[in-house]
Amino acid sequence: MSGSTAPGEARARLGALGRLLYDVRPLTLWERDTETLSWHLRRYRRRCRRFAESYLAPRALQMDRRPDHAVCVELFLESARWRFQTELLPWPLGSGSLKAMAHSFLFPAALKAEELCAACGGLGLALLAHDLGIAPLFVSGDLRAILRWQRAIYDEIRAGEPAIAAFAITEPGAGSDAEDTEGAASARPTTVARRAAGGFRLSGRKCFISNGGIARWVTLFAAVDGGGFDSWTCFLLDQTMTGFQVGRAERKLGQRAADASELVLDDVFVPEARVIGHVGGGWAINRNVLNFSRPIVGAIAVGIARGALERAVAFCETTRLAARPLTAYQDIRLKLAEMTAKVQAGRALVWQAVRYRLPFQASGSIAKSFCGDMAWEVCTEAMALLGEQGYLRQHGVEKAARDARLTQIYEGTNQINRLAVFEGLAESDFAPRPTRRPVS
Amino acid sequence: MSGSTAPGEARARLGALGRLLYDVRPLTLWERDTETLSWHLRRYRRRCRRFAESYLAPRALQMDRRPDHAVCVELFLESARWRFQTELLPWPLGSGSLKAMAHSFLFPAALKAEELCAACGGLGLALLAHDLGIAPLFVSGDLRAILRWQRAIYDEIRAGEPAIAAFAITEPGAGSDAEDTEGAASARPTTVARRAAGGFRLSGRKCFISNGGIARWVTLFAAVDGGGFDSWTCFLLDQTMTGFQVGRAERKLGQRAADASELVLDDVFVPEARVIGHVGGGWAINRNVLNFSRPIVGAIAVGIARGALERAVAFCETTRLAARPLTAYQDIRLKLAEMTAKVQAGRALVWQAVRYRLPFQASGSIAKSFCGDMAWEVCTEAMALLGEQGYLRQHGVEKAARDARLTQIYEGTNQINRLAVFEGLAESDFAPRPTRRPVS
């Protein structure tokens, strides 16, 4: 009857059924979470992790120091070989699993984003931004775009070509206008398309375009014939078009491995066939693409935070204070547990967001803004945990913090996203009383 | 081509398939989340909400002002009629759904806890604490306990009797010892059982026992024959036993509708048959009960936070500032959206915690501590949103804050829970390096 109060030993004092009900298996949370998934997603999650640890993690620090387009392209091709770059269509057109997509279209993307970004936020972004560039093609619901263009791009990729795509909405001096109903209503887009024989002529600039410098294909939004954002139309450009130039690449705080470039359009002729969806349908495509992509930004943030946490844990296990590893100290344990809880909350939120039949505005913005803030918090806490060591690049923690900071900004700042949450729920959760249940 | 940038109107400019992919239905998040559940759980969630809004919400403020045991007992009986008090066994022994329980044992409990506590944290606790009192019977894995005692109690309840159960672990001056491996290892329990002919004689005190003053059945833990917590044994007592007295009821900050009483044992004879599990198995039962109940405490916290948020929204819709409702102001929208995101994160975390095949130590403590902190934050933010009105009882928001504060304390303070997270993962996530994957 005497014994320890440690769970494992205490459990031995139960009967057989009692022991069955008491789970003390030494599994990681990662494995536990994976166990809750369907067989297909489980396998997929493990594959993502293997890829990320084999190809991204070893290059993370070096690519942060010295970004290199060639490495990104090479990784893109490797990722394509692992079938990660053609997943937005099911077999035989792409490499997505029809079953998984039918069940929850975005779940695989969320799993992939977390794993890639746990290894490296910058390289992760570089690989994920391709899906974002492709997204308008299918989100438009334009079968022509899907069957002609998306299939063609996927065929190129499967043939081993670096047919990288990029998504271009942001314009200089108007960052958040393109992500917000109110901003868009009063702002004037500066990238414009004029009708011309057989197509359109596009002029203007786009900035901060992820993969802008290495993409062959660009889904780009422009206002038509002097209209506002309501006239926005989505065009599929390729970088070989006359008048299409890549401008300067931005030097940024983090996610440095991923290119962010300016695109300059000088009277580029785009044939009619490359209009995606309807003329004037661009604003809706853009908004719905954001609905699809914001939960994935949430997953990126979760991945970055998890990476920082794992690196901090590694530090605490190997660093000693007064002859004991840091993990022996109560204050360190409290902090690691708190950070773990935050990462788990972020992941749970993202997973819930991808369980809805279709993404919708509020869920994406909730996941994106919550996880972005969470990731910044967790990463800076991880830095603080390491003390001054925390700011040394070698531990990989400060890089995670720099990477995380962007998730509070791109795809709409978190402020813009919170306003989007309100807008998205204005007729339900935040609707005036009578339509809602009474409160005691 | 001209038009608005509002999502609904922009969507009209898409083709048919594009519109299908763009979800702008004005559904509440509650409905959206419900839609992600199985058919059975969906129905169950709606039933919980109906019950809570019909019976708990109207009594919330009054029971906070003046707690009343009679009302609690009456509500218990009503709740039993709705089949909410006999769910820890499937039909025909209880009212749980075998299918739902097999799929995820705790999911129904999490849904119930959120709904009840969104209406009233205090009444919710009063109704939920019964399940906690019953939990040791089945968590022990002792078929005798289940088939003899749990079934008997459920039979009484189904016969319309107020056979309320309570769970008694906490002892005066040793709150957290019973919830923590390290504390327990060095502390001495003061409620003790001595072997006697045909059973045990119990003496000592338990404090802060939820439903202690109204429970007929008490699962109570005592150290046997001078041992420590490792000798803890679970006994099923009933309040008619000689020497068993209810001591004083605590007056507390919140969750006031729920009784929290002292139990005094003065040489109470407990027959052998009322030992639950093995002698010396109490510590393991206690720990595993906490694994089962902590995710539910997380759900309680989510419910309380959601209740505060809903009440704050109602205030902002009906209060005007310079002729516009508060919801027309950007700063109010930002705050409401942020609070909404936090509540969603808490719910997602709880739902993830109840998706594991069995609860385990880390997941329960993560859900409990994260949601407890989240609820306190959201509730105090809701109070702040209302300005000085926030501290008026009539709006129900300050009550939610007071109720929420307890979720950071009971079932182990959040600090104790964070140490439990570490302990639970000490051999996996926080295990020394070699067994784990390398970090870049």
Next chain:
Amino acid sequence: MSESWEVRARREAVERFAVEVVGCLVGTEGRDGDLTSVKSVMFSADELGIVASANPGSAGYEYGIWGTETLSGDIGPSLEALAIVASRCAGIAMGLHVAGLAARALVAARRQTCERAAIALLEPPFGLGDWTGPPQGPLDGLNARVSARDGELRLRATKTFVYAVPDTVNLLVICRDDSGEHVGVLVDREASGITRVAAEERTGLAACEVLSVALEDAFIAPAARLPAIDAAELLALYWLGVAAIAVGNAVGARRRARAYASERVQAGVPIARHPAVQLLLGDADLAIEAAAATVAQAAAARGKGIDMLRRAALARAIAADNAAHAVTGCLQVLGGYGYMEEYRLEKHLRDAVCLRSVGGRRDDLARFVAMSGGEESWRSRQ
């Protein structure tokens, strides 16, 4: 820096009052102690000169809380006294604060009286109004008006959350006159249109009364109208007092938590040796000291007009938030006991969450601070 013996003696008097008189009220049974004794506590405060009145013969006229010494600028002792009292009971401190401030306003208006007054300044819903415009004084939005009509003075005012002590006789209603200037009007506390929010219907500050004013074209005797009043200074002092009370309340909670942590033994050592408890107490220390420093700096560098208001708004916003954070951490140190009435931590917490909103929402104050600019902080501290 050495203090004069007078300063020390005054502080000791306030401390004795806080421990012996206020502590006695709080020390009795009941959610907030013996509230029936609040009037006698106020009587003692008058007797001992703890609080100012507008009667030159009273004990606290010069050196009580918001006594005449504060007219010439030295408000530190009043703030300190409020904090000391608040460490025992924030509700009593709030009562002393508003009683003293009203007395100060009456003295400034050369109105001698022994009758206690309270100040009715802020208006629904949040006192300060809408902040979307360019930076202005937050009092520009006040709607209350006193106007001459048909040879009479008529008052029209809606004020909420007017704090008062139980023996308050008059409300000093701040409004604008026909020329747009801020003036004060004395209104009988028993006048119709003035209602009271019962203590049981509020989270905290139970020792203090909360009144609402809804006056629609009330007739006013000409003598009830005081001369022009510096409403911005009044508001700034109001905020600073609330900030000091919030800090004091947190100091009281910390005192209790420290005592518990050093007495309660677990695993053979006092829990004050556990890093988890040290972090809770240390966090509380950081929050309290930052709040106290901000209030002290704001009080010392008291300027004029919008700048003074900005400092006071800053101090109120920081102090109340930090204090609430500290108090909830201190409560956590006691675990389950912290949640029970008898350990009084829950009272500190109830008062703390109320104080976070008294005089305006934190976000409104923050936006006012941002919009009223302010110099670079380092320089402005000189």
Next chain:
Amino acid sequence: MSESWEVRARREAVERFAVEVVGCLVGTEGRDGDLTSVKSVMFSADELGIVASANPGSAGYEYGIWGTETLSGDIGPSLEALAIVASRCAGIAMGLHVAGLAARALVAARRQTCERAAIALLEPPFGLGDWTGPPQGPLDGLNARVSARDGELRLRATKTFVYAVPDTVNLLVICRDDSGEHVGVLVDREASGITRVAAEERTGLAACEVLSVALEDAFIAPAARLPAIDAAELLALYWLGVAAIAVGNAVGARRRARAYASERVQAGVPIARHPAVQLLLGDADLAIEAAAATVAQAAAARGKGIDMLRRAALARAIAADNAAHAVTGCLQVLGGYGYMEEYRLEKHLRDAVCLRSVGGRRDDLARFVAMSGGEESWRSRQ
């Protein structure tokens, strides 16, 4: 309070230096500006008397940063100068801070020299050691030793995160002698065992060097050993300087964010009119002002021993945290531009997150604060 013209003139000199010399370095291309010019910036700082040296003939000997005036207690001007410089470049400010502090220590030890020194005080992993024991001076845990052995002086020391300017000649290694007293030992910066962490391998503070010391039984010339040193005071001033730099860095970020918010127009109005932006700026204001007030109070009320250390620890913990919070909010005001190198907000943020750890982890400082007790805050501010 009125200032003397000398104080104003000195501040203006520092401001000119910050704008014209430091601003010029930061204003050039590159992640942190032109780091090759740091030496010439230091040369100017010497010339202009911005920073102290241990040479009585130097321009900053008395009134430069940590000049001799600080020996008699007035440290406010040094802290203010650090903050002003930090608002342009925290790395340069950090360099001035440690150079000045080393000069002050040398002067206190009556060692006249023009050679720049840096102070090697804290030890791995976190400088302060384990805090589970009863409240003691955090320096009790130092392991570095200088001892007489075989008629020689031998030094054994492991120090990390020694900040230095590029033209540093000596390290002042703080260790204990055989009698247990803290003493300083001057070690050549080029000695073997002293290594440098490249700026590219760190998040921020790039203008400043970071050295590591690993000396195992190094032979020391007797003259290199300075007399007993007040290590606690040194640590307190170190913390206060870091706190001031953190505040200054945040003030610089706020300056940029305010300028952007009032220039950038969206929906027809400057974004400074949007409540979302006002809240970001207001939050930054609150954080900065609380931090600045805490530093100022700690500097003004400078006591001795453990109490002084406690105040300084408080100030460092609060200031660095608040400042980082303010800077990340200011960066957010600029949205995507804030993330790009050319707008310099990202540099402020990189420096801010570094400063959160300089001289100790925030949680360790908080626990030290909790364990070293301290009086009730309101009283201790007098």
